[in-house]
Amino acid sequence: MSYNPNEIEAKWQKIWDEEKAFEPDDALSRKKKYILSMFPFPSGRLHMGHVRNYAIGDAFARYYRKQDFNVLHPIGWDAFGMPAENAAIKHGRHPKEWTYSNIDYMRKELGALGLSFSKTREFATCDPLYTKWEQEFIIRMFEEGLLYRESTTVNWCESCHTVLANEQVEEGCCWRCDNPVELKEMPGYYLDIIKYADNLLGDLKQLEGKWPNQVLTMQENWIGKSQGLEFEFELSEDSKAKLGGNFEKYTVFTTRPDTIYGVTYSALAAEHPITKYLLDNDLLDADVAEKIVAIGNMTEIERAKEGKEGYDLGLTVIHPLTREEIPVWTANFVLASYGGGAVMAVPAHDERDFEFATKYDLPIKRVIAGGDDLPYTAEGSLENSEIFTGMPNKEAQKEIIALFEAKELGQGTTNYKLRNWGISRQRYWGAPIPFVHCDDCGLVAEKVENLPIALPDDVEITGEGNPLDKHPTWKHCSCPKCGKEAIRETDTLDTFVQSSWYQFRYATNPNKWNITGIDKEEANYWLSVDQYIGGIEHAILHLLYARFFTKVLRDLGYHDIDEPFENLLTQGMVLMDGAKMSKSKGNTVDPDALVEKYGADTARLFTLFAAPPAKELEWNDSAVEGAFRFLKKLYDRKAKVAGKTLPVIEQSKLSKESKIARVKIYEALQKSTDVYEKTFAFNTLIAACMEALNALDKQDNPEVWTEGMYIMLNLLEPIVPHVATELSEILFARENLGVQLEVKEEVFVQESILYMVMIGGKKRTEIEVNASASQEEILIMAKEAGAKWLEGTTVIKEIVVPNKLVNLAVKPN
RNA sequence: GCGGAUGUGGUGAAAUUGGUAUACACGCCAGACUUAGGAUCUGGUGCCUUACAGCGUGGAGGUUCGAGUCCUCUCAUCCGCACCA
Numbered sequence: 001m002s003y004n005p006n007e008i009e010a011k012w013q014k015i016w017d018e019e020k021a022f023e024p025d026d027a028l029s030r031k032k033k034y035i036l037s038m039f040p041f042p043s044g045r046l047h048m049g050h051v052r053n054y055a056i057g058d059a060f061a062r063y064y065r066k067q068d069f070n071v072l073h074p075i076g077w078d079a080f081g082m083p084a085e086n087a088a089i090k091h092g093r094h095p096k097e098w099t100y101s102n103i104d105y106m107r108k109e110l111g112a113l114g115l116s117f118s119k120t121r122e123f124a125t126c127d128p129l130y131t132k133w134e135q136e137f138i139i140r141m142f143e144e145g146l147l148y149r150e151s152t153t154v155n156w157c158e159s160c161h162t163v164l165a166n167e168q169v170e171e172g173c174c175w176r177c178d179n180p181v182e183l184k185e186m187p188g189y190y191l192d193i194i195k196y197a198d199n200l201l202g203d204l205k206q207l208e209g210k211w212p213n214q215v216l217t218m219q220e221n222w223i224g225k226s227q228g229l230e231f232e233f234e235l236s237e238d239s240k241a242k243l244g245g246n247f248e249k250y251t252v253f254t255t256r257p258d259t260i261y262g263v264t265y266s267a268l269a270a271e272h273p274i275t276k277y278l279l280d281n282d283l284l285d286a287d288v289a290e291k292i293v294a295i296g297n298m299t300e301i302e303r304a305k306e307g308k309e310g311y312d313l314g315l316t317v318i319h320p321l322t323r324e325e326i327p328v329w330t331a332n333f334v335l336a337s338y339g340g341g342a343v344m345a346v347p348a349h350d351e352r353d354f355e356f357a358t359k360y361d362l363p364i365k366r367v368i369a370g371g372d373d374l375p376y377t378a379e380g381s382l383e384n385s386e387i388f389t390g391m392p393n394k395e396a397q398k399e400i401i402a403l404f405e406a407k408e409l410g411q412g413t414t415n416y417k418l419r420n421w422g423i424s425r426q427r428y429w430g431a432p433i434p435f436v437h438c439d440d441c442g443l444v445a446e447k448v449e450n451l452p453i454a455l456p457d458d459v460e461i462t463g464e465g466n467p468l469d470k471h472p473t474w475k476h477c478s479c480p481k482c483g484k485e486a487i488r489e490t491d492t493l494d495t496f497v498q499s500s501w502y503q504f505r506y507a508t509n510p511n512k513w514n515i516t517g518i519d520k521e522e523a524n525y526w527l528s529v530d531q532y533i534g535g536i537e538h539a540i541l542h543l544l545y546a547r548f549f550t551k552v553l554r555d556l557g558y559h560d561i562d563e564p565f566e567n568l569l570t571q572g573m574v575l576m577d578g579a580k581m582s583k584s585k586g587n588t589v590d591p592d593a594l595v596e597k598y599g600a601d602t603a604r605l606f607t608l609f610a611a612p613p614a615k616e617l618e619w620n621d622s623a624v625e626g627a628f629r630f631l632k633k634l635y636d637r638k639a640k641v642a643g644k645t646l647p648v649i650e651q652s653k654l655s656k657e658s659k660i661a662r663v664k665i666y667e668a669l670q671k672s673t674d675v676y677e678k679t680f681a682f683n684t685l686i687a688a689c690m691e692a693l694n695a696l697d698k699q700d701n702p703e704v705w706t707e708g709m710y711i712m713l714n715l716l717e718p719i720v721p722h723v724a725t726e727l728s729e730i731l732f733a734r735e736n737l738g739v740q741l742e743v744k745e746e747v748f749v750q751e752s753i754l755y756m757v758m759i760g761g762k763k764r765t766e767i768e769v770n771a772s773a774s775q776e777e778i779l780i781m782a783k784e785a786g787a788k789w790l791e792g793t794t795v796i797k798e799i800v801v802p803n804k805l806v807n808l809a810v811k812p813n
Numbered sequence: 814g815c816g817g818a819u820g821u822g823g824u825g826a827a828a829u830u831g832g833u834a835u836a837c838a839c840g841c842c843a844g845a846c847u848u849a850g851g852a853u854c855u856g857g858u859g860c861c862u863u864a865c866a867g868c869g870u871g872g873a874g875g876u877u878c879g880a881g882u883c884c885u886c887u888c889a890u891c892c893g894c895a896c897c898a
Contacts, residue, residue, distance in 0.1 A: 214817045218893060221816065226897070254898060304896055333896045343898045352896055417897050539893075609838075610825060618825065623839050630838085684827065687837035756833045761879055763833060797878050801832055809878040
């Protein structure tokens with residue numbers, strides 16, 4: 001009978017289902033592996049990126065199950081989010097109905113791929129039982145002062161009608177819809193991720209070698225720690241008067257305190273309170289005011305493109321050390337969001353300050369020696385710096401901070417580029433933020449016993465405004481504290497909040513899901529995730545948030561884990577004609593059609609064979625055919641197998657071809673451990689199996705065939721589970737899938753070895769040498785064989801690399 | 814500009830970590846079987862050569878008996894961040 005993947009795959013999927021083959025052991029006593037592929041958003045259909053992601057994860061899970069680990073390999077649905085609301089607007093479907101019906105369809109698609117997921121631990125993040133615990137965490141964070149509400153300038157996406165976190169803005173545009181982001185002043189909820197910045201940065205060290213370097217450096221840069229001096233500029237008396245006595249001083253931050261004597265002006269952001277005061281009180285020329293307002297309305301990206309622009313504010317401050325009066329400007333390159341929105345400017349030693357000073361003809365004072373050209377930003381000794389003159393600048397940085405601290409003028413401090421995580425979204429399809437606004441009590445957390453605060457089903461979704469806010473009754477409630485009439489918060493949580501703790505939810509036994517969010521003992525047993533697999537696009541977003549949440553939940557006592565994901569594999573994209581597959585480009589391959597035509601095993605085999613997992617995968621229809629051909633051949637060779645168990649083979653009686661076949665088989669077995677535990681190069685393991693099958697085909701010993709198939713099916717089971725299990729069932733009653741296979745060293749012992757003979761570094765000839773030959777004997781043979789090339793030369797060095805080659809270094813006579 | 818990667822046949826890619834470069838697969842060429850084949854099987858396939866030889870891992874140097882692998886410089890491509898004071 002020929003290979004019929006659809007029949008075989010349906011059969012085994014049913015059996016695995018009935019056997020509950022992939023549920024983890026609740027005993028928590030065995031050694032464990034937690035294998036996790038990033039969960040999908042239920043968009044409607046799987047795409048090839050999903051197939052790749054889950055094929056990789058499934059290979060790990062099945063491999064470790066065979067190694068007798070207790071394996072947790074769960075799947076769920078990242079189910080809240082904009083597209084559900086867009087579907088509601090476009091097709092009039094309720095987000096909940098849309099989401100759950102998509103989940104039902106995609107669950108079937110995953111099933112058809114034969115993925116070994118736990119069925120009992122599946123959930124969707126929009127399940128009320130998930131929301132309930134998430135809201136509890138949020139309230140706990142509020143109680144601990146990690147969550148606060150504040151009105152500030154936010155990133156606003158007009159197309160999504162919602163606020164975005166800094167991490168969700170890519171080159172000034174919305175990460176989801178690519179619409180340019182606007183700045184808007186509005187209230188929102190924030191998680192104090194900056195409080196954990198140092199912890200998040202420091203723990204990256206634990207991940208070195210286990211996470212891709214690229215991801216580690218991206219996170220490091222994103223956190224953006226810098227150390228320096230923070231001090232205050234006192235306004236001159238005239239300036240204080242001009243500002244109506246409302247301001248005395250303002251704070252600036254510098255990483256270059258060594259250049260403090262080179263300060264020739266100070267610059268404020270357009271959003272700085274002093275700038276605003278001047279604008280609000282008409283204290284600037286009308287045309288200047290207009291231009292400053294225009295700057296304030298630009299995004300940071302737009303400002304960067306504009307080039308340096310600024311205006312004299314007509315104010316002066318006092319230099320803290322020299323007591324000189326220094327002019328104050330506003331400048332478009334000063335960021336409101338960093339370092340207090342004000343800087344000291346040292347044009348001689350900073351490129352931006354230099355460019356600005358040159359443009360506006362501001363003084364430039366050199367204070368670091370070195371080089372001829374300004375700005376000079378490298379190391380050097382101080383000059384024009386009073387008592388610090390002559391001191392190396394590195395040393396001066398410390399000394400000057402010490403001086404500021406001694407005189408109580410400022411202090412050494414640390415700044416981060418990382419901004420606090422804005423988690424409120426003005427959308428319906430999300431987890432409600434569990435707070436209430438009370439006229440008397442202010443912002444009050446909902447009582448934990450009232451959780452979950454569920455979404456109302458009867459909403460009208462038009463795309464205009466927040467449906468929760470417009471709902472006639474939902475937001476009206478009583479204050480959890482005083483009982484008076486109050487208004488429920490209508491913002492919902494960023495969907496990245498859900499994906500920040502789902503790894504803990506899977507670890508909690510489903511029979512406890514209604515009594516606890518995270519079971520501490522189970523979390524401590526299962527976490528960290530031993531192997532996490534997902535796309536590089538989450539290098540900052542999800543992976544930073546999930547690390548943050550893990551640390552916060554640890555500190556709140558929910559578990560004792562420091563890092564959620566021990567090992568990270570970032571898979572490459574699936575491409576077609578060199579471009580990312582996308583519906584709009586029309587270059588997609590439909591997984592359903594692929595499975596229908598060739599079967600899931602071919603889809604999985606091709607995906608793992610065509611490229612190493614971290615690299616981009618270029619789709620190739622004929623290579624898919626090639627993968628299918630290999631499986632057909634494998635299936636066909638079942639006729640060659642004679643025994644039902646692993647035979648004992650007498651090596652010495654085998655033909656040369658049979659010996660080679662055994663070597664190839666055992667090489668593949670050796671490779672397997674390496675691939676799953678170190679290199680993740682599934683493509684090379686598959687290649688090794690192909691080589692083994694080719695070598696088996698060149699001989700006809702039934703015992704060698706039996707041994708070969710016995711081992712090879714075991715090795716291939718994680719990759720092509722259906723056909724491997726089917727053949728194992730037919731040939732070996734599946735006995736070969738459960739055993740620990742051992743490498744037989746005698747297979748690699750050779751009676752004679754082929755040595756390459758190199759003369760003068762060039763490959764010249766080969767010699768066949770008895771395995772027991774001594775080094776001297778080998779050299780004599782090599783010289784005989786290479787006599788032709790040794791004529792007229794003297795051998796000056798003889799190298800014998802055991803089992804490989806002889807190299808004779810020569811010089812002409 | 815800063816940071817991270819990657820450069821190997823016509824293509825996707827290997828190379829036990831310093832030891833016969835191009836395994837495995839796709840494609841291509843030839844042949845077999847066929848009424849036919851976009852099916853299957855067999856053989857061939859880095860470049861230049863009739864052959865011997867020579868040349869070949871982006872480029873230029875270096876270390877070494879020996880370099881795809883180590884060092885220095887350089888070029889190209891991709892990705893991320895981007896006025897962070």
